[in-house]
Structures are given as structure tokens and as C-alpha cells.
Amino acid sequence: MRGLNRVTLIGNLGNVPEFQTLEGGVSVAKFSLATTEIFKDKNGQNHSQTDWHNIVVWRSLADFAAKYLQKGSLVYVEGKIKTRNYEDKDGSKRYVTEIIVEQLIMLDKKPGETL
Numbered sequence: 718m719r720g721l722n723r724v725t726l727i728g729n730l731g732n733v734p735e736f737q738t739l740e741g742g743v744s745v746a747k748f749s750l751a752t753t754e755i756f757k758d759k760n761g762q763n764h765s766q767t768d769w770h771n772i773v774v775w776r777s778l779a780d781f782a783a784k785y786l787q788k789g790s791l792v793y794v795e796g797k798i799k800t801r802n803y804e805d806k807d808g809s810k811r812y813v814t815e816i817i818v819e820q821l822i823m824l825d826k827k828p829g830e831t832l
Contacts, residue, residue, distance in 0.1 A: 722797040724816050726770060727824065728752040730790045734774070736783035746779035748772050748786070750794065750816075771815040778821050785823060795820040 731749035738744055753767045772794060774782045786792065796818040805811050 723795070724798050725793075725795050726750060726752055726816065727791070727793050728770070730786055730788055730792065731769060733788050734779075734782045734786050736779065744776055744779040744783075746774045746782040748774075748782070750792070771813065772818060773815045774818045774821060778818060782821065791824040793820075793822040793824055794818045 728750040731751050734746040734748040736744070736746045750770045750772045751767050752770065753765050755763060755765045757763055794816060796816050798814060799817050800812055800814045802810055802812045
């Protein structure tokens, strides 16, 4: 049986995208994305829980992200989840889980636009 690695998130940027151009002219942008769930407890009180996701965008989507996205922007991202590892300066193995974006849509309202 084949597997499926698909992630869909709607959230707000936690920071301005960090943009780089790598060897060969390949663009990459990275940013954090906050997704917040709101729920009621058994007493009817509203609570919210925010999760932070590491987002990586490549090539033309990275150029788009660097040009148009800003801290707080509301975006839809779709892609796949990847976990990579590396050794830190102390020689300890560290793991990073990232969302590799394949589709990105800005959801911010235009100035003066209402729902």
C-alpha cells in the first residue's frame, strides 16, 4: 500500500520570511506559522491553543513569499511534512520537522474589504 504525506494549514506568519538564494540561483524562504484552535471546556469557557510550524518554501513560491508576506499575514499552505536531523555544535543529534510547501494562498483581506 502506498502512503500519503499531505499537510494543509491555515494560519498567521510569526515573522517575516527569511529569504536566501542558494547555489545555482535557487530561492528558499523560511518562516514560522501559527495555527490556533479555539475550544470550550466543560464549564463553557473558551480556550485557545496555538501550535507553531516551521515552513519552507522553494523557488518561485519563495520569491512570492519574500515579496508579499509579512509578519501576521494569514495564509493557506499545502505541502508535505519532513523531518531532518543534524549535529549541533556540541555533537548532539537534533531533529527539525518542517512543512515543505507546494501551494501557498494569501488569505488577508484587501484594505477596506469586509467579509
